[in-house]
Amino acid sequence: MTTRPGFVLEIDRSSPPMLFWKGEGFGLEHLPPSSRVIYPPEPLPPLSNPRAAIRRALEEPLGDCKPLSALLKPDMKLTIAFDDISLPLPPMRSPDIRQLVIETVLEMAAEAGVDDVVLIAALAVHRRMTEAELRHALGSRVYDSFAPYGLLMQHDACDEDNIVLLGHTEAGEAVEINKRAATSDLLVYVNINLVSMDGGHKSVATGLSSYRSLRYHHNPATLANSRSFMDHHHSELHHSNWRMGRLIAKSGVSVFQIETTLNTNTFPEQFGFLQRREWEWSVKDRAAYLATSSLLARTPLQLRRRLFHSIRSPHALASVQAGEVEAVHERTIHHIHRQQLVRVEGQSDVLAVGLPYISPYNVNSILNPILVASLGLGYFFNMYKGKPLVRPGGVMIIHHPTPYEFDIVQHPSYIDFFEQVLTETKDPVEMSEKYEEAFAMDPWYTHLYRTGHAYHGVHPFYMWYWCTHALEHLGAVIIVGGDKRAVHRMGFKVASTFNDALEMATDVVGADPSVTYLHTPPLLLAEVQ
Amino acid sequence: MRALVVERSVPRFAVARLASYASSEWGIRLGPLRLVDIDPPSPPGEGWVEVHPILAGICGSDLSMLEGHTSSYFEPLVSFPFVPGHEVVGHLNDGRRVVLEPVLSCATRSISPPCSACQRGDTGNCEYVSTGHLKPGLQTGYCADVGGGWSATFIAHSSQLHYIPEHISDEEAVLIEPTASAIHAVLSSGMKGASTIAVIGASTLGLCTTAALRDLGYRGLLVVAAKWPIQQELALSLGADKAVEPRQLKGVLRFNTGSFLVGSHLSNGADLIFDCVGSVDTISTSLEIVRPKGRVIMVGMPGVVHMDLSPLWHKEVRLQGAYTYGWEQVNGNRVHSFDLATKLVSTARLGRLVSARYPLDRHEEALVHAMEAGRRDSIKIVFTPQPKRRSRSSAESSKEDST
Numbered sequence: 001m002t003t004r005p006g007f008v009l010e011i012d013r014s015s016p017p018m019l020f021w022k023g024e025g026f027g028l029e030h031l032p033p034s035s036r037v038i039y040p041p042e043p044l045p046p047l048s049n050p051r052a053a054i055r056r057a058l059e060e061p062l063g064d065c066k067p068l069s070a071l072l073k074p075d076m077k078l079t080i081a082f083d084d085i086s087l088p089l090p091p092m093r094s095p096d097i098r099q100l101v102i103e104t105v106l107e108m109a110a111e112a113g114v115d116d117v118v119l120i121a122a123l124a125v126h127r128r129m130t131e132a133e134l135r136h137a138l139g140s141r142v143y144d145s146f147a148p149y150g151l152l153m154q155h156d157a158c159d160e161d162n163i164v165l166l167g168h169t170e171a172g173e174a175v176e177i178n179k180r181a182a183t184s185d186l187l188v189y190v191n192i193n194l195v196s197m198d199g200g201h202k203s204v205a206t207g208l209s210s211y212r213s214l215r216y217h218h219n220p221a222t223l224a225n226s227r228s229f230m231d232h233h234h235s236e237l238h239h240s241n242w243r244m245g246r247l248i249a250k251s252g253v254s255v256f257q258i259e260t261t262l263n264t265n266t267f268p269e270q271f272g273f274l275q276r277r278e279w280e281w282s283v284k285d286r287a288a289y290l291a292t293s294s295l296l297a298r299t300p301l302q303l304r305r306r307l308f309h310s311i312r313s314p315h316a317l318a319s320v321q322a323g324e325v326e327a328v329h330e331r332t333i334h335h336i337h338r339q340q341l342v343r344v345e346g347q348s349d350v351l352a353v354g355l356p357y358i359s360p361y362n363v364n365s366i367l368n369p370i371l372v373a374s375l376g377l378g379y380f381f382n383m384y385k386g387k388p389l390v391r392p393g394g395v396m397i398i399h400h401p402t403p404y405e406f407d408i409v410q411h412p413s414y415i416d417f418f419e420q421v422l423t424e425t426k427d428p429v430e431m432s433e434k435y436e437e438a439f440a441m442d443p444w445y446t447h448l449y450r451t452g453h454a455y456h457g458v459h460p461f462y463m464w465y466w467c468t469h470a471l472e473h474l475g476a477v478i479i480v481g482g483d484k485r486a487v488h489r490m491g492f493k494v495a496s497t498f499n500d501a502l503e504m505a506t507d508v509v510g511a512d513p514s515v516t517y518l519h520t521p522p523l524l525l526a527e528v529q
Numbered sequence: 530m531r532a533l534v535v536e537r538s539v540p541r542f543a544v545a546r547l548a549s550y551a552s553s554e555w556g557i558r559l560g561p562l563r564l565v566d567i568d569p570p571s572p573p574g575e576g577w578v579e580v581h582p583i584l585a586g587i588c589g590s591d592l593s594m595l596e597g598h599t600s601s602y603f604e605p606l607v608s609f610p611f612v613p614g615h616e617v618v619g620h621l622n623d624g625r626r627v628v629l630e631p632v633l634s635c636a637t638r639s640i641s642p643p644c645s646a647c648q649r650g651d652t653g654n655c656e657y658v659s660t661g662h663l664k665p666g667l668q669t670g671y672c673a674d675v676g677g678g679w680s681a682t683f684i685a686h687s688s689q690l691h692y693i694p695e696h697i698s699d700e701e702a703v704l705i706e707p708t709a710s711a712i713h714a715v716l717s718s719g720m721k722g723a724s725t726i727a728v729i730g731a732s733t734l735g736l737c738t739t740a741a742l743r744d745l746g747y748r749g750l751l752v753v754a755a756k757w758p759i760q761q762e763l764a765l766s767l768g769a770d771k772a773v774e775p776r777q778l779k780g781v782l783r784f785n786t787g788s789f790l791v792g793s794h795l796s797n798g799a800d801l802i803f804d805c806v807g808s809v810d811t812i813s814t815s816l817e818i819v820r821p822k823g824r825v826i827m828v829g830m831p832g833v834v835h836m837d838l839s840p841l842w843h844k845e846v847r848l849q850g851a852y853t854y855g856w857e858q859v860n861g862n863r864v865h866s867f868d869l870a871t872k873l874v875s876t877a878r879l880g881r882l883v884s885a886r887y888p889l890d891r892h893e894e895a896l897v898h899a900m901e902a903g904r905r906d907s908i909k910i911v912f913t914p915q916p917k918r919r920s921r922s923s924a925e926s927s928k929e930d931s932t
Contacts (some may be wrong), residue, residue, distance in 0.1 A: 416784050419777045444789045 003044050006342025006524055009037040018517055019289075020354030020399045020498075022481060023367060024304040025296045026274070029354045029399075029498045034349065035515035038389075039277055039506045040524035041158040043265035044089055044339050046316030050097075054104045057258070057320045058498070064328025066255060068188070070107065072112035076185040079135070081120045081135070081155075081208060083179075085129050087192040088262055088362035089521075090458040091136065093312040097260050099139035101320070105258075106142065109179055118180055119146050121154045122207030125214065125449070125456030126361070127410055128154045133363075153180070155208050157456065158446050163210045166251040169243040169297040173216040175251075178208040182253050191259040195383075195523060196336045197229045199259045200329035201245020202238060209244075211440055211458060218458075220428035224468040228382035230525055232333070245325060258322040259332040262315040264339055264522035271311070275522050301403075308357040309364050336492070340525040344389065347528060349513035350505050351390035352498075353380045356521060361455065361463070369486040370414050370463050372402045378466030380518060387528040389516050393475040401483035409453055413445045416418065417460035418489065426491045428461075428468045436461050475508040530569055531889055531914075532680030535561045535594070545596030553900040556596045557893050563612075564892060569683075570676040573662055574639060576687045578621055580629065582914040584703040584886065585678030586616030587899040589732065589828045591670075595896065600832045606639035607671040608664035614678025614912070615670035618693065618702035627690040628705045629678065630867055631668035632853055636688040638663050650856025650863075653713075668853075678890065681914050691867045700880030703911055704737070708870035708879060711737035714803060714828045714851030715745050716859065716866075723800035724749040725786055727778060727818060730805035731755030731764045732902060733882060733909050734828055738803050740877040743768030744869075745859070750785055752799070754778040757903035767877060775814070782818050793817050793841055800824070807831035812848075816840040826851050882908040889914055 445457030549556030635643035666672020676683030788816025807829030854866030884907030887895035
């Protein structure tokens, strides 16, 4: 079975309008002639027998590493850490890939007579997962075997009693990680590598670390010099994590890394038109588009949000590799590129994107204005290797309603960040110096992070820092259809239509701008020559 | 002479109240206020003089009364028909400019010896505002015998007059009375030791309270809840550290006091709240955001409210009224609130709060403007009862009469 690679379409008069995501909905937009549309490659065929592929990967590790079965001993202390709710997007249909991998690891541990096993959700400063989310990620069999006995934990970056300092890197970065993970005989980390940013040393060094350690790489200077996050060889964020990861290994923590890649079969068949090229839409696709759009237009926002967040993606396992962290990650990157890389010639004046309803940080919640910025300017802008898709001083046009709305349960510190910090400064450096620590140490945010389902107090800062590279690079950001107050608060411009946005962009980049439309999701990574 | 007069008319007050829910304009038009020709009031005895208002402010309590929202508590404390207007700068027959201290205390009623409150200098607490040789009336502007600022002439007792220095503009002078109220509220609040203070409301009283807090030495965090951009801008310029929309106030205080949000209440909160609005919402908010054992000072005039006082009980909060002015203790010295206010209106340039001036015959427009002040980028709306006389304006507050 062959899979068509990614594709760059040049718009001409015969081109159909293009589908843009607009939060909890989508619509069609006509792009000006000569605009480029970058389509992702079609989904790779899934591995035919995922369980067998996983077991094979565990028994045939990459790099300087013994097979997992050889590392498992009866009297050992085994910890299995796994990626949290932020991956994959949308959440995948059961069984989740984490469940398949962890069940296999547990079977092997049982075969080896290992009794002391603990599972840890690697939250870093993300919100704690709910029981339903944990059951979905791990399967009820695993959940019921561990959770009732206190053996299923969620990493707590503020739990001073359960964080240990392993040392300092050559760059002076203090490396603190989860005590149980650090003191285990073997730490198995189960990744879902949805994009090339994920995995590698970042898994343990970020996912299981403390706020004090995160500060070394989650800061404006590091993130401004991560060009891009999706290319770890050119990302300061990753360089810092790699230094930390190597120190973790050197300090005696034995990490067995398992990385998985998924194909880009992102939406269920009834939404198949969302991942097909518009000129290839069948009558059924057109009918589905019209029916869905019309239904969504008549559906209240809250209900639309619930409908979209109930989508379970048919993502399938495309590769699995295990063993030594760096060797595994290089193979993973190869597989991600095989699925997502699209070669693109040169930059354009304008980069257009449509943002969907979901980002890593609002599963079952609201894509609030900060997350709109982070998804557009942090993630989509950075979906490149080489050079950004838009030239320096260019314009990014983002389609999203950007409601002035926050989830008080998941994002309490976002509200205060939006009302108190962004009203005073939009400069990542200034806000980090003036406000970050106060938010990070705020007792109420800490309480909600540790006991509820709230992101850590510092998280909105990280989301804004995530935009640093884009904010430095771009001449303007225009949000089509955004709430004026919310968009202006962030220092961006609002346009009511895509054509208005293009007109506004000419004030920045001049007449007849070249336009690139990043047709995603499904995800793609542009390799800009 | 032309004067705006409020008649005792239960139906008109009732209609005004109902109509005001639909439209400010209809509330005013159908309400109890009428522009009529009346004889100037006659001095009831020695010590009374005629005052010819230059500027007469429209106060929130005036608007509340005209819309029929004032509590029946005040019924025995006023006498009809009366001419409203208690924020007044005017001139005497000899040309000297004066500001009115409107409380009709023992001195104005020829009561001797004066009541204990007046003896202490707390004239606002006078025990005899409904007795003596004047008809009942807690202030000029609510008493049938003395007239009020919304007319060409009223009468005032010499004890009510404060002579205004030359350098004070008319706009600044007309702000002395509300500023004196704010100063009195601040000085009676026990602000010593407070590190976080919130002011709710940023119309005239809220802004004057903000200015007074800074002027009287408060150096801690000062957060003002201001609904409109012009109010936020002025609050910041008068010394607020933060001027936020009312819905943001709780979040700002929670963060800055390191509080938890327990239900809708802050676990800690501000030491002091100045509620310069006095509505159910603002009083409830005050109780939500004040710290345990903190104080809520009611600066704005409240009415009948229905609310849950459990937090007041549980947090041992003190709810305290702040009415008018009098003799204050400042650093061991006895100073009158009006003298402090006279300085403050000048140093803080409070004349800039006067946004528009209207002649009496355009009173409906003026009152609607006052009701919609924030929305229309305005703060204080005043009448110019002497249309032929140009007011003495400072450069920054020289506004044309609203057209």
